[in-house]
Amino acid sequence: MSGREEATDGQVVRAVLAGDTERYAELVTRYRDRYARYAARMLGSADAAEDAVQDAFVRAYDQLAQCRDPDKFVGWFFLILRNRCFAERRRTKDVAPLEAAGAVAAPERPEVPVEIAERRRALQHALLELTPEQREVFVLKHVEGLSYGQIAERLGTSVPSLKMRMHRAYDRLREQLRDRA
Amino acid sequence: MKTCCVALLLVIAGTPVGAQQGLAGRVPPEIATLVRQLATSAAARGIPVEPLIQKAIEGSAKGVPAERVATALRALAAQLDAAAAALQQAGPARPDTAAIAAGAFALNAGLSPRDVTALAQVSRPPYSTAVTLRVASTLAAMGVPAAQTVELVTQTIASGGPATDVLGLPAQVMVGVSHGRGVTPAQAAAGLTRAAAARANAPGQNRPKPPHP
Amino acid sequence: MTDFHPQVKQLLDGELTLAQLPPELRAQGEEALRLLAAVDREPVTLPATLDARVLAELRRRAETPSFWRRLRLRPWTLVPAFAAGAALALLLSSPAPTPATSTVTVRFVLFAPEAQQVTLAGTFNQWDAAATPLVRTGAPGVWAATLILPAGQHQYAFVVDGARWVPDPAAPAVDDGFGRRNSVLSL
Numbered sequence: 001m002s003g004r005e006e007a008t009d010g011q012v013v014r015a016v017l018a019g020d021t022e023r024y025a026e027l028v029t030r031y032r033d034r035y036a037r038y039a040a041r042m043l044g045s046a047d048a049a050e051d052a053v054q055d056a057f058v059r060a061y062d063q064l065a066q067c068r069d070p071d072k073f074v075g076w077f078f079l080i081l082r083n084r085c086f087a088e089r090r091r092t093k094d095v096a097p098l099e100a101a102g103a104v105a106a107p108e109r110p111e112v113p114v115e116i117a118e119r120r121r122a123l124q125h126a127l128l129e130l131t132p133e134q135r136e137v138f139v140l141k142h143v144e145g146l147s148y149g150q151i152a153e154r155l156g157t158s159v160p161s162l163k164m165r166m167h168r169a170y171d172r173l174r175e176q177l178r179d180r181a
Numbered sequence: 182m183k184t185c186c187v188a189l190l191l192v193i194a195g196t197p198v199g200a201q202q203g204l205a206g207r208v209p210p211e212i213a214t215l216v217r218q219l220a221t222s223a224a225a226r227g228i229p230v231e232p233l234i235q236k237a238i239e240g241s242a243k244g245v246p247a248e249r250v251a252t253a254l255r256a257l258a259a260q261l262d263a264a265a266a267a268l269q270q271a272g273p274a275r276p277d278t279a280a281i282a283a284g285a286f287a288l289n290a291g292l293s294p295r296d297v298t299a300l301a302q303v304s305r306p307p308y309s310t311a312v313t314l315r316v317a318s319t320l321a322a323m324g325v326p327a328a329q330t331v332e333l334v335t336q337t338i339a340s341g342g343p344a345t346d347v348l349g350l351p352a353q354v355m356v357g358v359s360h361g362r363g364v365t366p367a368q369a370a371a372g373l374t375r376a377a378a379a380r381a382n383a384p385g386q387n388r389p390k391p392p393h394p
Numbered sequence: 395m396t397d398f399h400p401q402v403k404q405l406l407d408g409e410l411t412l413a414q415l416p417p418e419l420r421a422q423g424e425e426a427l428r429l430l431a432a433v434d435r436e437p438v439t440l441p442a443t444l445d446a447r448v449l450a451e452l453r454r455r456a457e458t459p460s461f462w463r464r465l466r467l468r469p470w471t472l473v474p475a476f477a478a479g480a481a482l483a484l485l486l487s488s489p490a491p492t493p494a495t496s497t498v499t500v501r502f503v504l505f506a507p508e509a510q511q512v513t514l515a516g517t518f519n520q521w522d523a524a525a526t527p528l529v530r531t532g533a534p535g536v537w538a539a540t541l542i543l544p545a546g547q548h549q550y551a552f553v554v555d556g557a558r559w560v561p562d563p564a565a566p567a568v569d570d571g572f573g574r575r576n577s578v579l580s581l
Contacts (some may be wrong), residue, residue: 011532014529014531015532017531017537017538017540018532018533018538021449021452021453022449023446024448025449028446028448029442030440032441032445036437036439039438040438041434046438046440047461051415053440053444057444058448058451061452065540065541065542070529074488104532112493118569119432120432122432123433123434124434129457140431142433142435144480163407166403167398167400170398170403170406170429170485171396174397174398174429177429178396
């Protein structure tokens, strides 16, 4: 509607807390895709990401009263999604490599050359072999394009510890990719 | 004012550690000393100490002068004693601290020691004394007269439903008041009592008999 | 010796370029860049049906027991109806409490149109008047906070503008021993 300002996140959150449950849909629509790629790379597939994001929105609603700054809903939501992604990996840690491979074997995108698709798949496999913390720093920097400083701020850690984590990740990825080559 | 209260409180017998940490630095020294005195003698008699600590913290948080807090603490200690005595009247078993605390709360809400004894007598598993007393206190605080409160709780227990029937009584009285035009809490409670009595006396139901007072 | 050389890690971090690597590390550098090239940065969009599924789940959660649905709010005092009934009525997640570790979500509401600040103090937060602020809701003059509390009995009061202690107009009240009243909440 022309001339009508969109409600801020804080306004929507407060409306929901005041009892207007239906308005929560505005937040879901607004941020459904924001961290979809992060979740997909963390969990290995878009399907798993869909489940995780849906689940995270429901949990965020349950805990909405504990969102300290309603205007910063999306950052708080990210942490809930992040926990969900970490928990997911803990659950599926014992899955045999073959099943994990199945999760990653998404339908081919015809516009992507086979060779590139193969290399992407191999790297995603290798990523799933890392610890969630290592995978996360790699995804945030190399998929989401954040700087070390930005990642440090978001996760509440220091840049040096992030770099240490990342450098271990690089070595493990190299090892994984060589084994598969 | 900033004298460390922690050392004083660590010697209080039977005080939960969390509560000790709660008092430290939150109340003036003279209050901490009084709490220690009251608590030491209370603990020796099996009286719970936590309500005294909570009341001291509450008084300080509300900015109440120390003199006034001291008066309230002594009054609370007396209520705890009276509650323990009333509960002891209900049976040979030593009253548990949760029930004593709930009993003191009931006295504060306007029930009499005899009411507390009566409620304790009808409480038996799955209806714990502490819960019965808390619910009765809430009903009394809502304006249901004491005698009716006791009657309603007694009949609800007699009707033999789950413990949640008792827990749900305040809410049901609220519903009664909101639904009717000009219905007072007493009247709403009376209606519920009649319904409970009907259930208790319904033929062919296998229900535990209420204990004799 | 499968670890990347530290300078190649700097390349991976974007702190060095390939040209800045010494010749003996070029091959490793190129391998590292091929690794980065294999990163899938394609945006991921999720289906809009997700929204509907989330809302359906929330509606399921918001379902209240039947006797609350019939509740027509009626104030006991002159406070407007929706605020008067609110503190008691909004007991969410109301399956009957089981012993020991159950919790209940409770919404506290106060109608205080002239207040600059409203907080909640009670036995559940050690009467700390600063610990639990209420937030302004969309409705003018209405402040609210939602807490998750353990089952049991709680006493509380609202603190308006840091100084005025106000019991909940809609809740049962008891003497606090200091000449004021506390509100009682039984879960």
